[in-house]
Amino acid sequence: MKKLIYMDTENRGFSVSRKSEKIKEIYLDNAATTKVDERVLKEMEKYHSEYYGNASSIHDKGEEAKSGLEKARKIIANSINASPEEIVFTSGGTESNNLAIKGIAFSNQNKKHIITTKxxxxxxxxxxxxxxxxxxxxxxLEVNSEGFVDVEQLKREINENTALVSIIHGNNEIGTVQDLESIGKICREKNILFHTDACQSYTKENLDVKKQNLDLVTLNAHKIHGPKGVGALYIRNGIKITPLAHGGGQEKGKRGGTENVPGVVGFAKAVEIASEKEVGKMKKLRDKIINGIEKIRGAKLNGSREKRLCNNINFVFKGIEGEAIVGYLNEHRICCSTGSACSSKSLEPSHVLLAIGLKPEEAHGSLRISLSKYTTKKEVEKLLKVLPMIIKKLRSISPFGGN
Ligand SMILES: Cc1ncc(COP(=O)(O)O)c(C=O)c1O
Structure with a gap:
């Protein structure tokens, strides 16, 4: 188990003890990853134990696997208003983003300029x-204090050497959701390819590659109750992309390697069962948490209030280390994080919080709470009861006093 680093309070007169080992954990770190849905597991199991063939084999076992793969491709394509042949399966968001950015860069050697954001x-x-x-x-590109890209700056930065614009849809730390439609319109008018990383927004926000003029879209499964190690890249028909993994011609030569059929099938199942009702439920709980935390002295919400992912809450607490809060919440079996999962072990302040204008010392005091369809009102109430106590205790021992 990962050891959490937090302030040693043993010598300072108090400690927050683990109430009971029997208390079930409250998992509020769903932006890092989610629990796999039972229905996804069931679907995947069939493709491990029964339809285990290689999708490239021409015998019946291969055909079974191929059929599952192609059915999944259709489901994912439909979900973003694309065609199945425009979907390339990958090992996840990281690979899809690398393929989009490097693959387009390598295919456009005469245009060596890319625009992205901070x-x-x-x-x-x-x-x-x-x-x-x-x-x-x-x-x-710079962003404003809520994390929105300045479209006027985008227009100014595009030049004759620009090959690609890559802008994240829903931010993984502060939850701000960019207006893809207006960014896509600018890119299409200027004839520049537009890529978005939609790992956090997929199935939570509207994604329509035609309406939003998207040329490339990164998706993954493990943020939506699907398996880890599976993702997809939407590549609009006709776009030339240089593969990063050369192999046996799988995925129409765009991504070599035997396809992870159980993973892909599980990914599609997760997409199929995602619903708007869940989004509505998460929004309600998100707002309850935001309203509750805002009552704590020195707490400030990061990101936009209105255009925000349904499951994201991100606060800074004046004068307190985010790591200490996460450590104490963990003692109460509540799992949260300070920032993105990838950088949460880093001692550097979050680049996202710095980009929205926080000072390094403020950025160290951040807490990210991210919900899922499984989050309950009772869990939220427990968080809202425990968190103010933790903040109060940490403030009382903070050398800065949080004032
Ligand atoms: C916005 C965003 N992009 C990319 C990734 C990377 O995805 P994966 O973990 O599937 O490689 C993540 C996940 O942490 C993410 O939140």
Whole structure:
């Protein structure tokens, strides 16, 4: 089990003890990953034990697997108003983002400029940084205090060398949801390819590749109660992309390697069972948490209130370390995080919080709470009871006093 680092309070007169080992955990870190739905597991199980063939084999066992793969492709394509042949299965969001960015860069060697933002997931930022070292020019767009991209800056930065614009849809840390339609319109008018990383927004926000003028879309399964290690990249028909994994011609030559059929089938099942009702339920609980936490002195909501992912809550607490809060919540068997799962072990303040204008010392005091369809009102009430106590205790021992 990962050891949480938090302030040692043993010598300072109090400790928050684990109430009972029997208390079931309250999992509020669904932006990091989600519990796999039983129906997804059941579907996947069939493709492990019964339809286990290689989708490239021409015998019946291969055909069974191929049929599952193609049915899944159709479901995922339909969900974003695309055609099945425009969906390429990958090992997840990281691979899809790398394929989109590097694959388009390699296919457009005469246009070595890419525009992205300062609030992307690390896999986008690091793919861009790597390209910078190979001679590409990358523009990192600023965002405002709520995390929105300035479309006027985007218009100004596009030039004759721009090959791609890559902008995250729903932010994984602060939950801000960008207006893809207006960004897509600008890109299409200027004839620039537009990619979005929709890992956090998929099945929660509307995604329509035609209406939003999207050319490439990154999706993954493990944020929506599907399995880990599975994702997809939508690549609009006619777009040339250089594969990163050369192999036996799978996925129409765009991504070599035997397809993870059980994973893909589980991914499609997760998409199929996702519902608007769940989104509505999460929104209600999200707002209850936001309203409750706002009553705590020195608590400030990060991101937009209106255009926000249904399951995201992100606060900073003046004068307190986010890690300490996460540690104490963990003592109460409540799982939250300080920022994105990938960077939560890093001591650096979040690049997203810095980009929305927080000072490094403020950014260290952040707490991300992310809900799922399984989150209950009772769990939310427990969080709202425990959190103010933790903040109060931490404030009383903070050298800054939180004032
Ligand atoms: C916005 C975003 N993009 C990309 C990823 C990476 O996806 P994966 O874990 O499937 O590689 C994540 C997950 O952490 C994410 O939240």
């Amino acid at each position: 609030i992307e997931h690390d896999c986008v930022l690091n793919a861009c940084k790597w390209l910078e070292k190979q001679g590409w020019k990358i523009t990192y």
